[in-house]
Amino acid sequence: MHSSKKFTVTRRAALLSAAALPWFSLPLFSRPLRAQGAAWRKTYGLSSFGDLSLPANFDRFSYAQPGAPRGGELKMEAVANSYDSLNGFILQGNPAIGLSMINDSLMAGNLDEDNAIYGLIAQAVEISPDKSQYRFHLRREARFHDGSPLTAKDVVFSLDILRDKGHPVIQQLLRDLDKAEAQADDVVLVTLRQNFGRDSILNIAGQPILSEAYYKTHDFSHAGMEPPLGSGAYKIGAFEQGRYIAYERVADYWGKDLPVNAGQNNFDVIRYDYFGERAVGFEAFKAGTVNLHESSTASEWATGYDFPAVRDGRVVKMEIPDRRSPGFQGFFFNLRRPLFKDPRIREALGCCLDFEWDNRNLFYGAYKRAVSYFENTDMKAEGLPSPEELKILEPLRGKVPDEVFVQPFVPPVSDGSGQDRALLKHAYDLLKAAGCKRQGAQMLLPDGTPLAFEFLEVTTAFEKVVQPMFKNMQLLGVAPRMRIVDSAQYKQRLDTFDFDMIVDRKMIGGVPGDELLAYFGAKSGKTQGGLNLAGIDDPVVDLLIDKALKAQSRIELVVTCRLLDRVLRAGRYWIPNWYSPNRRVAAWDFFGRPKETPKLDLGISSLWWWDATKAAATKAKG
Numbered sequence: 001m002h003s004s005k006k007f008t009v010t011r012r013a014a015l016l017s018a019a020a021l022p023w024f025s026l027p028l029f030s031r032p033l034r035a036q037g038a039a040w041r042k043t044y045g046l047s048s049f050g051d052l053s054l055p056a057n058f059d060r061f062s063y064a065q066p067g068a069p070r071g072g073e074l075k076m077e078a079v080a081n082s083y084d085s086l087n088g089f090i091l092q093g094n095p096a097i098g099l100s101m102i103n104d105s106l107m108a109g110n111l112d113e114d115n116a117i118y119g120l121i122a123q124a125v126e127i128s129p130d131k132s133q134y135r136f137h138l139r140r141e142a143r144f145h146d147g148s149p150l151t152a153k154d155v156v157f158s159l160d161i162l163r164d165k166g167h168p169v170i171q172q173l174l175r176d177l178d179k180a181e182a183q184a185d186d187v188v189l190v191t192l193r194q195n196f197g198r199d200s201i202l203n204i205a206g207q208p209i210l211s212e213a214y215y216k217t218h219d220f221s222h223a224g225m226e227p228p229l230g231s232g233a234y235k236i237g238a239f240e241q242g243r244y245i246a247y248e249r250v251a252d253y254w255g256k257d258l259p260v261n262a263g264q265n266n267f268d269v270i271r272y273d274y275f276g277e278r279a280v281g282f283e284a285f286k287a288g289t290v291n292l293h294e295s296s297t298a299s300e301w302a303t304g305y306d307f308p309a310v311r312d313g314r315v316v317k318m319e320i321p322d323r324r325s326p327g328f329q330g331f332f333f334n335l336r337r338p339l340f341k342d343p344r345i346r347e348a349l350g351c352c353l354d355f356e357w358d359n360r361n362l363f364y365g366a367y368k369r370a371v372s373y374f375e376n377t378d379m380k381a382e383g384l385p386s387p388e389e390l391k392i393l394e395p396l397r398g399k400v401p402d403e404v405f406v407q408p409f410v411p412p413v414s415d416g417s418g419q420d421r422a423l424l425k426h427a428y429d430l431l432k433a434a435g436c437k438r439q440g441a442q443m444l445l446p447d448g449t450p451l452a453f454e455f456l457e458v459t460t461a462f463e464k465v466v467q468p469m470f471k472n473m474q475l476l477g478v479a480p481r482m483r484i485v486d487s488a489q490y491k492q493r494l495d496t497f498d499f500d501m502i503v504d505r506k507m508i509g510g511v512p513g514d515e516l517l518a519y520f521g522a523k524s525g526k527t528q529g530g531l532n533l534a535g536i537d538d539p540v541v542d543l544l545i546d547k548a549l550k551a552q553s554r555i556e557l558v559v560t561c562r563l564l565d566r567v568l569r570a571g572r573y574w575i576p577n578w579y580s581p582n583r584r585v586a587a588w589d590f591f592g593r594p595k596e597t598p599k600l601d602l603g604i605s606s607l608w609w610w611d612a613t614k615a616a617a618t619k620a621k622g
Contacts, residue, residue, distance in 0.1 A: 039129070042125070043125060046201060048115040048198055048202065052116055053116065054110065058118075060262035061598070062596065063596045063603070066262060067263070068594075068607075070268065072267055072269075073269040074267045074270045074591075075273065075291045077281035078273065079278050080094075080487035081458075082241065084223065086226065086227055086228060087222065089208070089220070090165070090166060090221055091495065093223025096239070096272075097245070098605075100208070101232055101233065101234040101247050101605075103230045104120055104209060104230075105121065105205065105207055106122040106155065106205040107205040111599060111601050114509055114600070115199065115513065117206065118260050120261075121142050121231075122137060122188075132196065133189060134201055134205075136187070136190065136205075138186040138188065140186050142255070144214075145235050148211065150211075152187055153182050155180065158209045159174065159177060159190070159204065161220055162207055162208075163177050167529060170207070172514065172517065177193070197549040198550060198551065199513040199514060211229045227239075233249060244272060244274060245272055247271070248268065264606045267605070268610075270605050273289065288309075292587040292591070295584040296584075298362070298366035298367065299363070301364075310586075315586055319584055320597055321597075322580070322581060322582055324510075325377045326375050327507035328374075328576070330574035330575050331501055331574060332502055332503070332533055332534045333346050333349075334500055334501065334502075334534065335535040335537070336497055336535045337500055339445055339453060339500075342434040343571060344434040345431060347427075347430055348434075349427070349478070351412060351426055352427060352478075353575050354418050354420060357414065357417065357418035359578070360416060363578070367580055373564075374508065378558055384407065385404075386559070386562075389563050389566075390405075392559070403570050409569040410569075424472060434446070438477050443476055450479055451477070452481075453478075453481075453500035453501055454499070455501045456490070456502050457482060457483070457484055457503065466480075497525075497533065511557065512548060516545045516561075516564070519532055520532055520545060521541075522536070522539075525537055534574065536568070536571065538567070541564065541568065548564065583602055589615075589618040590611060591614070592608065
């Protein structure tokens with residue numbers, strides 16, 4: 001079982017959790033290195049450490065199917081109660097899923113390459129000798145959906161308004177943007193602030209470009225239901241608030257033949273139907289109302305596909321290896337709540353999750369227990385700190401728990417009984433050491449108030465998992481409860497950090513950057529709409545994040561992230577969940593897909609296509 005939240009593959013969207021940002025060729029330095037008289041250098045792409053896997057004359061991404069047919073309709077479910085906004089750029093409102101499809105950016109990511117981007121609106125970029133200025137050369141054929149030209153003034157307008165008035169996460173991504181200037185209709189000069197981060201220009205080049213003329217008559221800060229003017233491969237088509245939204249392929253899309261788009265954007269319509277519960281969405285898939293479904297629960301995958309369309313081959317099941325980092329999923333404590341201030345209390349509650357019992361009885365043995373924020377990557381902390389780690393750690397003695405200097409914390413392994421007496425005794429001892437006292441059937445905090453909390457969710461998907469955990473907590477005298485709210489209230493409560501505990505899943509890219517600041521940085525935890533939901537506020541964490549953002553080599557980044565992992569795990573900020581090595585997708589047999597699956601995403605909506613022959617044969621069987 002994964003969290004019910006959905007993610008796309010763009011850096012901005014990953015941080016906004018809107019539907020993980022376009023990922024961003026030359027070395028980018030965090031501090032300007034002045035080179036008097038040196039020439040600007042021109043390139044066709046950018047990356048974190050200066051390496052690009054594709055040549056300047058590439059004609060498509062390797063995984064894209066050249067000549068893929070176009071047509072048909074991809075219909076998927078959105079697990080949410082509703083949406084009330086078609087503006088995905090601001091904090092206000094609950095935006096519809098998929099809005100990132102309607103706008104192009106200066107550059108676009110390669111799904112086989114971490115943090116590398118290539119020209120989309122910008123055909124090339126010049127880089128100043130000190131890496132503090134970038135001159136983007138725009139394609140003169142770039143157009144908005146109404147046929148109006150997309151110019152440098154639109155780029156400047158977009159970057160300015162997103163930096164100054166956009167969602168707090170977007171503002172964070174653009175924090176190093178000093179100014180953008182239109183030097184010609186097709187030339188934009190971007191200047192970074194001093195001490196800029198390694199990936200700052202990648203964040204800038206991945207932002208959506210908006211029409212200045214459109215927003216002269218429309219309020220950018222308004223969370224309304226009027227479809228905005230875009231420039232991308234799709235535009236908003238039919239929709240009904242609370243029920244569905246459809247995106248229509250733009251037949252005369254200006255960028256359809258560019259190398260970054262070749263073999264992509266093949267469906268005539270991409271539609272999301274809204275369901276308050278995942279189980280209801282699955283029933284819609286079985287009935288054919290939805291034609292593609294990704295199973296996020298092992299039990300559904302193991303037992304839910306015994307229906308006629310599967311037996312006669314009209315529906316096919318696919319387990320596709322997931323080559324991404326799984327990110328991190330778990331039950332997160334809100335440290336802003338006084339009851340969760342003591343890490344011993346948090347660790348005690350973590351002892352109540354019996355993963356071994358869950359995996360055998362609920363998950364059909366399909367999952368692996370997560371222990372790290374960087375699971376299944378070379379940035380996961382294991383064993384004793386290396387000499388390179390110790391060089392950074394030694395000056396921090398006394399500022400971090402002693403365990404950071406030895407083995408990293410891992411959650412305990414139970415006896416699989418579902419009620420491990422030894423673990424519950426350890427949990428009780430931790431609570432007692434934290435000053436809690438048992439009074440009758442209640443566990444009291446040191447101030448005498450009951451140890452009770454609310455687990456906030458937007459669906460019932462996790463109910464069968466948290467109830468066994470709650471039972472163990474109740475044996476200790478803890479009083480947990482689960483509350484299900486609609487998607488609008490859920491978003492509002494997360495934006496304002498009004499919860500005790502939630503389940504959350506976040507993605508971290510192969511070259512961790514600004515997502516670290518968003519997920520773990522103290523400022524993010526104090527900013528409305530920030531993604532540091534736990535409220536982590538640790539100067540050492542902030543120091544290591546800053547060091548990671550300024551790392552100038554892969555090796556330096558790996559060492560820093562391993563240290564960050566040690567410190568975060570020592571904080572007991574979460575009860576780690578689990579992850580699967582595969583993506584589980586079921587579809588009505590209407591679709592074709594590339595032989596090669598990209599590294600960073602399945603690319604279902606962008607790379608798959610409607611196979612008219614297969615669709616006709618499948619419908620004939622029914």
